[in-house]
Amino acid sequence: MPVRTPHFPDLLFGPAARLRKWEGALIGLFEAHGYRELHPSLVLRESLPDGALRFFDGDELVALRWDFTVALAGLLARGFPTPPARVAYAGAVFRRPVQPWEAVERFEVGCERIQPEGESSAEADLELARLLMAIPGVLGLKSAILHLGHAALVRRPLEAEGLFGDLADAVVAALSRRAPHRVKEALDGHPSAGRLTAHAEALLSELDGPTTLDALQASPYAELLRDERDHMDRALKALLPILPPNLELRVDLADVAGLGFYTGPTLRLWAPGAQQELAAGGRYDRLFPGLGRPWQAAGFCVRLSRLLDLAETRPDLFEQAQ
Amino acid sequence: MTHRTLLIAFPKGRLGDELVPKLAGTPLALDAEALKSRVLRIPTATPGVAALLLKGADLPRYVAAGVAQLGIVGSDTLDEMDMDLLELADLGFGACRLSLCAQEGVTLEALRAKPHLRLATKFPKATESWLSREGLTAELVPLSSSAELAPLLGLADAIVDLVQTGGTLKAHGLVETFVLGRSSARLVAARGAYLSEPARIRPLADLLLGALKARA
Numbered sequence: 001m002p003v004r005t006p007h008f009p010d011l012l013f014g015p016a017a018r019l020r021k022w023e024g025a026l027i028g029l030f031e032a033h034g035y036r037e038l039h040p041s042l043v044l045r046e047s048l049p050d051g052a053l054r055f056f057d058g059d060e061l062v063a064l065r066w067d068f069t070v071a072l073a074g075l076l077a078r079g080f081p082t083p084p085a086r087v088a089y090a091g092a093v094f095r096r097p098v099q100p101w102e103a104v105e106r107f108e109v110g111c112e113r114i115q116p117e118g119e120s121s122a123e124a125d126l127e128l129a130r131l132l133m134a135i136p137g138v139l140g141l142k143s144a145i146l147h148l149g150h151a152a153l154v155r156r157p158l159e160a161e162g163l164f165g166d167l168a169d170a171v172v173a174a175l176s177r178r179a180p181h182r183v184k185e186a187l188d189g190h191p192s193a194g195r196l197t198a199h200a201e202a203l204l205s206e207l208d209g210p211t212t213l214d215a216l217q218a219s220p221y222a223e224l225l226r227d228e229r230d231h232m233d234r235a236l237k238a239l240l241p242i243l244p245p246n247l248e249l250r251v252d253l254a255d256v257a258g259l260g261f262y263t264g265p266t267l268r269l270w271a272p273g274a275q276q277e278l279a280a281g282g283r284y285d286r287l288f289p290g291l292g293r294p295w296q297a298a299g300f301c302v303r304l305s306r307l308l309d310l311a312e313t314r315p316d317l318f319e320q321a322q
Numbered sequence: 323m324t325h326r327t328l329l330i331a332f333p334k335g336r337l338g339d340e341l342v343p344k345l346a347g348t349p350l351a352l353d354a355e356a357l358k359s360r361v362l363r364i365p366t367a368t369p370g371v372a373a374l375l376l377k378g379a380d381l382p383r384y385v386a387a388g389v390a391q392l393g394i395v396g397s398d399t400l401d402e403m404d405m406d407l408l409e410l411a412d413l414g415f416g417a418c419r420l421s422l423c424a425q426e427g428v429t430l431e432a433l434r435a436k437p438h439l440r441l442a443t444k445f446p447k448a449t450e451s452w453l454s455r456e457g458l459t460a461e462l463v464p465l466s467s468s469a470e471l472a473p474l475l476g477l478a479d480a481i482v483d484l485v486q487t488g489g490t491l492k493a494h495g496l497v498e499t500f501v502l503g504r505s506s507a508r509l510v511a512a513r514g515a516y517l518s519e520p521a522r523i524r525p526l527a528d529l530l531l532g533a534l535k536a537r538a
Contacts, residue, residue, distance in 0.1 A: 099406060101387065145518060178516075179409035179508075207520050252517070268517075275388035275514030 007097065007104045015308045019107055022304055023090045025138050026109040030088035033131060035111045037088045040071035053094045053104065064094035068110055069287070069299065076114070077291035083114040103305055110281070112299030117289070121296055122231065125265050125283060126238050132267050132279060132300055133239070136247055139307060140319040143246040144278075145270045148235065149255030151262035151282065152228045157199055157221040161192040171196060175256045178204050195220040203254040210236045212251035235265065258282070267300055271317050276306050328526055330366075331374045331381045331393035336486070337416045337507055338375065341394060344415070348533035371526065382407060382510065391515040391523050392530065398484060398505035402447050408511040410527055413534060416507035420448055422500040423491055424480035425473050430499045433480055434458060442472035443482040452482075452502045470494040 011019060027037055042065050048054055052063035065071050068089045076083060090109040097104060111131065113124040129148070136144035154175060158168045167186065174182030180200040187193035202219040206212040213236070216222055216229050232251065243249055255266050257280070264283030271278060281300020288295035311318060330350070332338055345351050349368045356364040364373045374390055378399045385393040386405040393407075398420055400409065422441075424433060433439060439460040443449045446462050453460055463478045470490055472478040484505065485491060485498055509527060516523045 099386070147517070177407070177409040178511075179412075181412040182409065207517070207524075250520075270514075270518040272519050273515070274518050275512065277514075277517075 009103050009105065009305075011308070015312070018308060018311060019304060022139060022307065023107075023109055026135070026302060027088055027090055029131070029134060029138055030086075030109075030111045033086070033127075035086040035088040036084065037090065038072060038075065039089065039091065040065065040068070040075045042091075044071060044074070046074065051096045051098075053096070065091075066093055066095045068093060068108060068301065069112070069284070072112065073287050073291055073297075077288060077293045083116070083288075083293070083295045083297075085114060087112050087114070105305075107304040107308070108301050109304060110299055110301035112297055114288070114295050114297045117285075117294040117296050119296070121264070121283065121285075121298065122234065124298055125231075126235060128281065128298055128300060129235065129239055129265075129267055130242070132269060132281070133242070133244060133247055135269065135279060135302060136271075137244060139302075141246075141271050141278075142317055142319055143248070143272055145248045145250055145272065147250050147252040147255060147266075147268040147270065147277075148232060149252045149266040149268070149282075150228045150232055151256075151259055151264060151266055153203060153216075153225055153253055154256050154259060155263075156224055156228070157196060157219075160221065160224060161196065163190075163192065163196075171200075172256050172259055175200055175203065175254050178254060180204055200254075207252055207254075208250060210240065210249075210251065212253060215253060231265065261287075264298070269302075271310065271314075273314060273317065274306075274310055276303070278303055278306055278310070326370065328371045328392075328522065329363075329374055329390040330371065330526070330530065331376050331384050331390035331395075333378045333381055333393075333395055334375050335378060337378065337394065337396055340415050341507070344534055348536060350530055350533045368529070379403070385510050385512050388512040388514050391512050392527060393510045394507055394530075395510055396484075396505050397508050398445065398448070398503075400508060400510065401503075402445050404447070406513060408513055408516050409508050410511050410516075411509040411531060413507040413509055413531075415534075416505070418484045418486040418505050419498070419501045420445060420482065420503045420505060421485045421498040422452075422480055422482050422502060423470075423473075423485065423496045424499050426495055426497050428480065428499070433499065436479060439480075440478040441480055441482055442469050442478035444469060445482055448502060449482045470496060 043062050044065055045062050048063040052066040054061055054063045088111045092105050092107050094105055113128055170186035171183055174186055180197060183200040184197045187196055199219045199221055202215050206215045213229055213233055261284050262282040263285045266282035268277045269279035279300055279302040283298040285296040287297055332341060342352060351367045352373055353365045362375045366373055376384060378395055381393050381395045382403045382405040384390045386407045396416055440463055441449055441460045442463040442465050444465055446464055469481040469483045472481055474494060
């Protein structure tokens with residue numbers, strides 16, 4: 001399915017109504033589970049990345065909000081001595097597109113679960129997964145797929161082998177392409193080449209239900225990753241019995257998107273035939289300590305712009321004519 | 323064509339010339355009559371699966387956008403374009419080298435010593451990456467074909483191009499002075515199609531790999 005979006009899309013009557021309806025329904029869902037909305041400013045003034053839409057406000061370089069998680073983290077770290085446990089957000093972010101079909105202005109709704117460091121995060125991870133499982137129903141998707149991953153499945157073996165920088169990036173890029181032969185090429189001559197190639201083959205061997213976790217046994221790092229495997233196993237046991245109809249749960253051991261940011265379990269929501277994930281998130285425990293706050297956090301974001309595209313190009317994926 | 327029709331993007335040109343005979347007699351053999359015509363969407367021997375014939379440089383874009391669910395393309399093109407797609411297998415055939423080539427008698431050291439080196443290439447990204455690794459700077463002359471002419475006619479000091487047998491180089495009095503990398507055909511997949519509909523795409527990828535292995 002080709003997706004072509006103007007870089008600065010105007011929303012006409014149908015999509016505008018759909019956006020309003022979906023934003024309201026999702027914020028309503030989050031509020032019903034104790035999440036309170038925060039609205040960080042549209043204009044950000046610190047650590048402006050290259051991809052942001054930057055401009056001068058007088059003598060000061062500022063940027064349009066490019067990411068809700070970063071904007072919220074700044075707001076919370078500045079203004080809250082103790083973290084609110086649950087926050088939600090809705091609105092637009094502005095980023096220069098990586099892919100030609102992406103828009104600069106993107107509408108998102110999301111939520112975050114924040115805790116002091118040291119508290120067990122397992123229940124918070126499950127709470128977020130359960131919330132994400134409810135979202136296809138709220139949006140009227142006929143069916144959806146939830147991918148469970150874990151950032152540590154790739155990061156910990158790389159760290160154990162002392163691989164950082166360009167070489168680690170090359171391995172991650174190869175895994176992102178799901179190309180174990182590229183892992184082998186990237187590590188040609190490195191002492192860890194055999195082990196990490198075997199690990200990549202194990203991670204990429206299956207993309208299926210709970211039995212996918214068994215593929216980890218074939219990895220040379222199976223013992224190193226025992227805690228992560230057990231964590232995913234417990235999550236699957238908790239989530240499978242409450243899986244809504246028309247939602248499929250899959251384990252994606254090779255999910256490396258956002259590996260520099262995520263530190264633990266990851267979640268991605270797809271619709272069958274959609275070219276892009278419709279929601280994504282996970283645990284990112286290094287964000288707040290980097291801002292001087294001893295807090296851990298996880299969350300996910302629903303990409304409403306992609307859903308609006310999907311409603312236009314694939315209305316057959318939704319329950320009612322969108 | 324509906325959403326249910328699966329499309330595989332096949333390359334035209336050198337790789338395609340190697341690929342099409344390999345598929346003859348397999349479930350993914352291309353319709354011989356359609357191949358003789360100018361049609362660029364060709365039925366295969368498997369109902370519901372069709373092939374698109376595309377230029378190598380366009381092919382990754384069709385797959386990355388999800389128009390074609392699978393494709394076969396050279397790794398040189400993949401590296402040059404860096405599109406967001408999955409690379410499921412190294413198919414092994416279409417092997418060639420990405421090489422720095424100059425007129426006979428011109429050495430790598432002579433090229434390194436040039437204060438203003440000019441390199442003509444269809445592969446600016448790979449060339450820039452090599453120059454950066456070597457700590458060299460050069461003026462890149464972008465070309466889309468017949469790069470072998472550039473050193474002969476003074477457009478550039480040398481070229482960075484794909485070399486398979488070396489026959490074209492020899493015909494133009496050029497020799498390989500350095501191998502920058504190697505390339506071969508790769509099976510690629512649309513990220514969205516593969517991750518959101520693995521039950522449709524993986525069997526097709528397996529069918530294609532099986533067909534190519536059977537003829538290997």
